[in-house]
Amino acid sequence: MFTRALRTRLCSPLAFEHTASVRRSYGSVPIAQKLTINGDRLWDDIHYTAQFSAPSPGGVTRLCADENDKLARDWFGEQVLQLGAEYKVNATGSQFAKFGGEDDTIPPIAMGSHLDTVATGGRFDGPLGVISGLEVIRSFKEQGIMTRAPLVLINWTNEEGARFFPPLGSSTVYAGQSSIDAAHASLSNDGSGITMGNELAKIGYVGDGPNTFEEFPISAHFEVHVEQATDLEKAGKPVGWVEGWQGISYYEVVFTGEDGHANTYPMYGRRDALTGAAKLIVQLETLAYAKNGYTTVTNIQSGPSGACNIQSKTKVVFCLMHRETEGLEDMGIDIVRSIQGIAALHGLEYELTRPVHLLPDNFWPEAVDCVRRACGDKGIGSRTGTAHDSTMTRLKCPTGMVFVRGKDGISHCAKEWSDKEDCKEGALVLGKAVLNFDAYLQQQVAKA
Amino acid sequence: MFTRALRTRLCSPLAFEHTASVRRSYGSVPIAQKLTINGDRLWDDIHYTAQFSAPSPGGVTRLCADENDKLARDWFGEQVLQLGAEYKVNATGSQFAKFGGEDDTIPPIAMGSHLDTVATGGRFDGPLGVISGLEVIRSFKEQGIMTRAPLVLINWTNEEGARFFPPLGSSTVYAGQSSIDAAHASLSNDGSGITMGNELAKIGYVGDGPNTFEEFPISAHFEVHVEQATDLEKAGKPVGWVEGWQGISYYEVVFTGEDGHANTYPMYGRRDALTGAAKLIVQLETLAYAKNGYTTVTNIQSGPSGACNIQSKTKVVFCLMHRETEGLEDMGIDIVRSIQGIAALHGLEYELTRPVHLLPDNFWPEAVDCVRRACGDKGIGSRTGTAHDSTMTRLKCPTGMVFVRGKDGISHCAKEWSDKEDCKEGALVLGKAVLNFDAYLQQQVAKA
Numbered sequence: 079m080f081t082r083a084l085r086t087r088l089c090s091p092l093a094f095e096h097t098a099s100v101r102r103s104y105g106s107v108p109i110a111q112k113l114t115i116n117g118d119r120l121w122d123d124i125h126y127t128a129q130f131s132a133p134s135p136g137g138v139t140r141l142c143a144d145e146n147d148k149l150a151r152d153w154f155g156e157q158v159l160q161l162g163a164e165y166k167v168n169a170t171g172s173q174f175a176k177f178g179g180e181d182d183t184i185p186p187i188a189m190g191s192h193l194d195t196v197a198t199g200g201r202f203d204g205p206l207g208v209i210s211g212l213e214v215i216r217s218f219k220e221q222g223i224m225t226r227a228p229l230v231l232i233n234w235t236n237e238e239g240a241r242f243f244p245p246l247g248s249s250t251v252y253a254g255q256s257s258i259d260a261a262h263a264s265l266s267n268d269g270s271g272i273t274m275g276n277e278l279a280k281i282g283y284v285g286d287g288p289n290t291f292e293e294f295p296i297s298a299h300f301e302v303h304v305e306q307a308t309d310l311e312k313a314g315k316p317v318g319w320v321e322g323w324q325g326i327s328y329y330e331v332v333f334t335g336e337d338g339h340a341n342t343y344p345m346y347g348r349r350d351a352l353t354g355a356a357k358l359i360v361q362l363e364t365l366a367y368a369k370n371g372y373t374t375v376t377n378i379q380s381g382p383s384g385a386c387n388i389q390s391k392t393k394v395v396f397c398l399m400h401r402e403t404e405g406l407e408d409m410g411i412d413i414v415r416s417i418q419g420i421a422a423l424h425g426l427e428y429e430l431t432r433p434v435h436l437l438p439d440n441f442w443p444e445a446v447d448c449v450r451r452a453c454g455d456k457g458i459g460s461r462t463g464t465a466h467d468s469t470m471t472r473l474k475c476p477t478g479m480v481f482v483r484g485k486d487g488i489s490h491c492a493k494e495w496s497d498k499e500d501c502k503e504g505a506l507v508l509g510k511a512v513l514n515f516d517a518y519l520q521q522q523v524a525k526a
Numbered sequence: 527m528f529t530r531a532l533r534t535r536l537c538s539p540l541a542f543e544h545t546a547s548v549r550r551s552y553g554s555v556p557i558a559q560k561l562t563i564n565g566d567r568l569w570d571d572i573h574y575t576a577q578f579s580a581p582s583p584g585g586v587t588r589l590c591a592d593e594n595d596k597l598a599r600d601w602f603g604e605q606v607l608q609l610g611a612e613y614k615v616n617a618t619g620s621q622f623a624k625f626g627g628e629d630d631t632i633p634p635i636a637m638g639s640h641l642d643t644v645a646t647g648g649r650f651d652g653p654l655g656v657i658s659g660l661e662v663i664r665s666f667k668e669q670g671i672m673t674r675a676p677l678v679l680i681n682w683t684n685e686e687g688a689r690f691f692p693p694l695g696s697s698t699v700y701a702g703q704s705s706i707d708a709a710h711a712s713l714s715n716d717g718s719g720i721t722m723g724n725e726l727a728k729i730g731y732v733g734d735g736p737n738t739f740e741e742f743p744i745s746a747h748f749e750v751h752v753e754q755a756t757d758l759e760k761a762g763k764p765v766g767w768v769e770g771w772q773g774i775s776y777y778e779v780v781f782t783g784e785d786g787h788a789n790t791y792p793m794y795g796r797r798d799a800l801t802g803a804a805k806l807i808v809q810l811e812t813l814a815y816a817k818n819g820y821t822t823v824t825n826i827q828s829g830p831s832g833a834c835n836i837q838s839k840t841k842v843v844f845c846l847m848h849r850e851t852e853g854l855e856d857m858g859i860d861i862v863r864s865i866q867g868i869a870a871l872h873g874l875e876y877e878l879t880r881p882v883h884l885l886p887d888n889f890w891p892e893a894v895d896c897v898r899r900a901c902g903d904k905g906i907g908s909r910t911g912t913a914h915d916s917t918m919t920r921l922k923c924p925t926g927m928v929f930v931r932g933k934d935g936i937s938h939c940a941k942e943w944s945d946k947e948d949c950k951e952g953a954l955v956l957g958k959a960v961l962n963f964d965a966y967l968q969q970q971v972a973k974a
Contacts, residue, residue, distance in 0.1 A: 197830035198785050198838070239833030267831045306790040326789055328833070337646050337939035340822035341774055341847050342754040342911035344935070345814045352823050353811050359804035366793050374788035374836055375800050378828050382645035383715045385687030385776070385824050385843065386912070387938050390646070395833065399789050463790035464834070487792070490835050491785035 106451050109223060110513035117502030120213045124501065127153060127193070127209070128201045137492025138201050141241035142194045143171065143277035150193040151283060154208065154233050161215055163231070166287030170248035170261045171235035171278045174287050174294070177215060179228040184519065185295040185475075187225065187512050189214060190232030190249075190467055191303065196240040200494020202304045202501075206482065208233050210302040210505035217509060225516040227297055234467040235278070236264070242274040243267050243377075243395070244328070244433050249470035251289055258289055267395075269379045291474040298445050298478070298515050299471035302504045304496055305481040306489035309460045316500040317507050318460040319449035320479035322440035325406035326465055327398045327432055328376075331358070331417055334427045338388035349425040352380050352389035357424075361416045362396055369409050371400035372463070399463060403437050436465055444518060445478030445511075452480075452510030456503060476515070480507045554899050557671060558961035565950030568661045572949065575601060575641070575657070576649045585940025586649050589689035590642045591619065591725035598641040599731060602656065602681050609663055611679070614735030618696035618709045619683035619726040622735050622742070625663060627676035632967065633743040633923075635673065635960050637662060638680030638697075638915055639751065644688040648942020650752045650949075654930065656681050658750040658953035665957060673964040675745055682915040683726070684712070690722040691715050691825075691843070692776070692881050697918035699737055706737055715843075717827045739922040746893050746926070746963050747919035750952045752944055753929040754937040757908045764948040765955050766908040767897040768927035770888035773854035774913055775880055776824075776845045779806070779865055782875045786836035797873040800828050800837035805872075809864045810844055817857050819848035820911070847911060851885050884913055892966060893926030893959075900928075900958030904951060924963070928955045 105111070130149040132139040140146040151173060158165055158175035166174045176186060191207020211231045218225070234252075239245025242264035250256035262275025278284050288294030303320075305311075310318050335349030359375050366373040377395035381387075398413065400406040414430065421428045440446070450459070460481050471477045482504035485495040496504075553559070578597040580587040588594045599621060606613055606623030614622045624634060639655020659679040666673070687693025690712035698704035710723025726732050736742030751768075753759075758766050783797030807823050814821040825843035829835075846861065848854040862878065869876045888894070898907070908929050919925045930952035933943040944952075 196832050196835050198835075203787075240831070240835070243833050245833050267833060306787050324789075337941075338936065339651075339754050339912065339938040340824050340845055341772075341820065341913070342935065342937060343820075345811075345820060350822070352826060353807060356804040356807035356823075359801060360808055363793075363801050372789065372791075372793060374798070375804075376788050376833050376835060376837070377831070378800060378826060378837075380826050383688070383825065384644050385691050385693050385715060386845075387644050387646075387688070387824060388822055389824070389826075397788055397834075464787065465789070487790065488786065489790060490787040493785075 104451065105454065106510045106514050107517040110452065110510035113217060113221065113223065113506060113509045113513065115213055115217055115502050115506045115509065117498060120209060120501055120505055121498045123209045123212070124201055124205060127205055134198055135492060137494065138195045138199055139197050140193065140195045141197060142236040142238070142247065143274060143281055143283065144241065147194055148281035148283070151233065154193060157212055158231060161219060167283055167285030168248070168287035168289045169258045169284055170251055170289065171283040172248040173233040175231045177229045180224055180226045182228050184227040185297045186228035186230040187515055188230045188232055188296040188299040189301070189508060189512065190234055190299055191301050192234045192237035192467060194236060194238050194240065196238045196490045198492060199490050200492060202484070202494055202496050203489050204237060206304060206496070206501060206504065207302045210508050213505045214509040214512065225513065226520055227516050229512065230296060236274060237467055241266055246465060246467060246470050247274060249467035252291055253470040253473040254290060255470065255473070267377050296475055297519055298476040299468055300445065300449070300478050300480065300508055300511050301466060301468045302480045302482060302508045303466060304484040304489060304494065305460060306484060306487060307463055308487040310458065310481060310483040313458045315456060315458050316483050316503040317453050317457040318481035319446055319453055319457055320441060320462050320481055321446060321459045323438060323462045323465065323469060324399050324401045325403060325438040326434060326436045327406060327410055328395065328434035330393065330395045330431050330433060332391065332393045332429045333421065335390045335424065337382065337390045340386045340388055343388060348388055350388050351392040351426055354420045354424040354426050355392040355394045357420050358394060358417060362413065365409055365412055369400065369405055371398060371405055371409050373398050401438055406437065436469065441472055441478050442476035445476035445515065448511040448514035448518060449478040449480050449507060451514055452507040457507065478511060480504050480511065552899065553902065554958045554962050555965040558900065558958035561665060561669065561671065561954060561957045561961065563661055563665055563950050563954045563957065565946060568657060568949055568953055569946045571657045571660070572649055572653060575653055582646055583940060585942065586643045586647055587645050588641065588643045589645060590684035590686070590695065591722060591729055591731065592689065595642055596729035596731070599681065602641060605660055606679060609667060615731055615733030616735035616737045617706045617732055618699055618737065619731040620696040621681040623679045625677045628672055628674045630676050632675040633745045634676035634678040635963055636678045636680055636744040636747045637749070637956060637960065638682055638747055639749050640682045640685035640915060642684060642686050642688065644686050644938045646940060647938050648940060650932070650942055650944050651937050652685060654752060654944065654949060654952070655750045658956050661953045662957040662960065673961065674968055675964050677960065678744060684722060685915050689714060694913060694915060694918055695722060697915035700739055701918040701921040702738060703918065703921070715825050744923055745967055746924040747916055748893065748926055748928065748956055748959050749914060749916045750928045750930060750956045751914060752932040752937060752942065753908060754932060754935060755911055756935040758906065758929060758931040761906045763904060763906050764931050764951040765901050765905040766929035767894055767901055767905055768889060768910050768929055769894060769907045771886060771910045771913065771917060772847050772849045773851060773886040774845055774847050774882060774884045775854060775858055776843065776882035778841065778843045778879050778881060780839065780841045780877045781869065783838045783873065785830065785838045788834045788836055791836060796836060798836050799840040799874055802868045802872040802874045803840040803842045805868050806842060806865060810861065813857055813860055817848065817853055819846060819853055819857050821846050849886055854885065884917065889920055889926050890924035893924040893963065896959040896962035896966060897926040897928050897955060899962055900955040905955065926959060928952050928959065
């Protein structure tokens with residue numbers, strides 16, 4: 079019924095020929111129109127799970143594989159088992175909760191996001207997506223809704239990269255962009271040398287569940303997320319369908335100079351790695367303005383540690399963001415020239431890597447359309463400024479995202495906020511999008 | 527014989543009226559002229575003890591109260607006990623090895639320096655001073671030289687401040703500029719939160735020896751040190767007498783901005799603490815050139831740690847150095863204005879402290895003269911660009927320093943180097959200076 083050829087076609091990132099046909103339908107399928115969401119329970123779970131956090135007034139600090147992440151994962155496991163899930167943890171700690179459909183030969187439709195947060199982050203970035211998915215499963219059960227395709231709810235590991243670099247620590251493996259070994263070897267941003275693999279093992283979250291799309295294919299991936307910008311707020315809309323993303327490059331540069339006495343060594347002839355790094359940071363700010371993009375330095379580590387050393391080694395991690403490919407590439411060329419110039423001026427050596435290079439692009443139109451129809455007149459089209467686990471799954475299968483209005487575009491901050499009614503609307507759109515896609519799958523199978 | 531009044535006068539930093547009289551004599555006392563030093567043994571000990579180090583090719587990394595510092599301390603304790611010392615460790619871990627004189631009612635003449643080093647430091651800064659003192663004691667014993675005053679050899683704790691801030695961790699307590707509790711509470715520069723007191727206790731170096739000058743007065747303090755500049759090298763002289771020091775201020779500034787998403791938050795309205803800190807670092811370089819002083823940033827810590835956060839809190843520790851008081855004060859005024867301006871421009875709050883503020887000044891002329899006469903025509907007068915434990919003892923008693931020629935002024939670096947013959951000459955000058963001062967003390971007592 080659901081042929082391998084069709085699956086392959088559905089799961090090709092080039093399957094854009096569906097656009098025209100899916101755009102013909104302008105609303106959710108009938109079953110989706112009846113769906114309701116228990117907004118109180120959703121809201122309560124968001125704030126209940128916020129307790130699994132290091133002290134973080136008003137917000138959440140739940141770093142990948144820390145003791146609070148373990149508590150949140152344990153809670154998630156209990157919830158999905160209570161709902162009758164077939165539950166697995168994979169080698170990089172991602173939690174998969176599968177629920178049967180009418181035809182279990184069809185790859186499941188996935189809802190996924192992450193329960194980890196950044197340090198001093200908010201209550202919504204990540205958890206809103208997972209908990210919305212949980213609420214959709216609960217609502218389907220309560221309202222007797224059975225999809226044709228099975229469903230899977232995924233809590234992806236280390237989306238944020240807040241503790242271990244690089245981010246999207248498990249979804250990159252799933253999408254074939256990294257390996258289990260590489261993910262396990264991800265180093266802590268604090269320079270302490272601890273790895274994600276060891277820390278996941280410590281909390282008991284290295285499992286035997288599926289690691290790659292090829293092992294465990296999914297028909298589609300949908301994700302609810304706070305917008306982290308102000309398009310919805312300005313338009314007065316609670317939700318949005320996410321059409322695509324801006325381009326993002328992460329660079330890591332390590333400047334190496336020479337040791338010297340901080341008080342006595344002459345200014346002339348110094349090879350001060352930190353002074354070089356500071357000039358780079360200042361130039362990054364200028365670059366953002368000059369190119370109408372965004373730039374942020376996200377990590378600096380410098381040594382030797384001490385009170386009386388010229389700094390001989392300084393690592394800087396920074397990201398460049400631009401809505402257009404040309405703009406992003408242009409910024410990259412400029413900043414590499416800056417690094418070369420700084421190194422030449424200060425007598426520094428440097429090592430430069432670009433661990434992330436994500437060109438701006440669009441999500442799969444058939445998935446976006448399912449979200450768009452689910453939003454109806456409560457939503458607008460928007461774009462995300464950052465990467466999500468969905469940015470990885472879209473390499474393998476139709477992927478769409480639901481945005482929920484946030485306050486003032488503030489995110490990765492304790493002040494991050496979305497109203498209860500908006501969160502409820504986001505979960506409702508997620509559920510409707512899944513039902514729309516389930517119907518779309520049936521339509522494709524019928525055509526095949 | 528040695529009255530309390532005289533002691534007080536000798537130990538007053540204002541006792542400069544002695545200068546004229548001591549300048550009348552132009553050479554070392556007769557006993558000092560016969561002194562010899564075993565250069566092989568001195569050289570061997572310098573390189574033998576360099577093994578007590580974390581891996582540090584060519585140099586030494588022996589941080590205060592780490593396992594290698596313990597080994598070096600243990601070695602020092604064994605050496606002085608073999609020489610018959612009355613041996614004590616004080617509450618901040620400093621090791622005091624006292625050797626009797628002809629008149630033990632006289633406060634001992636001290637030789638002191640430090641066995642701790644900076645990270646990725648050299649073999650001479652610190653150890654040369656302690657081992658030279660040890661070699662002087664050995665030579666006195668072997669050559670039957672008995673001083674009238676007792677002698678004490680001191681290994682001061684945490685001179686470098688490489689692991690725990692602030693530096694001069696024990697000599698500040700001795701000089702009444704800090705307390706045992708404050709020294710114990712000195713925090714690690716790496717932001718890990720460990721304290722000097724706990725780490726000293728771990729290696730068994732919190733003792734009941736004397737902590738302050740008042741508990742254990744000394745008649746004088748002499749210290750051998752590598753020059754860390756190029757005056758001796760340029761003059762073709764192996765040794766020098768240190769007339770004084772340049773001014774040094776250390777500042778710690780913590781900029782606090784606001785958390786935000788690194789990829790999505792608009793450039794406008796950001797309160798990025800690290801960008802502010804980078805501008806400060808760049809301005810510090812300019813300030814050094816503009817004011818003909820020195821500036822160095824010695825530590826930067828920024829957070830939240832992660833891959834996707836605007837940096838909301840950045841700590842920068844930096845030092846300003848100038849040969850003249852006016853220059854130092856002027857630089858301080860300028861940089862505080864810069865910090866205020868940066869904070870205003872970037873919407874940052876800041877906390878600023880100045881944990882070290884050492885105005886340029888001179889060592890005690892009676893002690894300097896003893897070193898000058900010991901150097902004879904092998905030395906020149908020089909000035910140090912940094913602080914030493916002697917900078918603290920001079921608050922309490924006549925203090926002088928011996929410089930040993932280093933290569934290219936390089937210090938706090940594995941390349942730091944002094945030739946064997948120069949080290950031998952330095953230890954010889956130390957011994958002669960002690961004997962000169964012992965004779966000077968007798969002369970003062972005779973006058974009293």
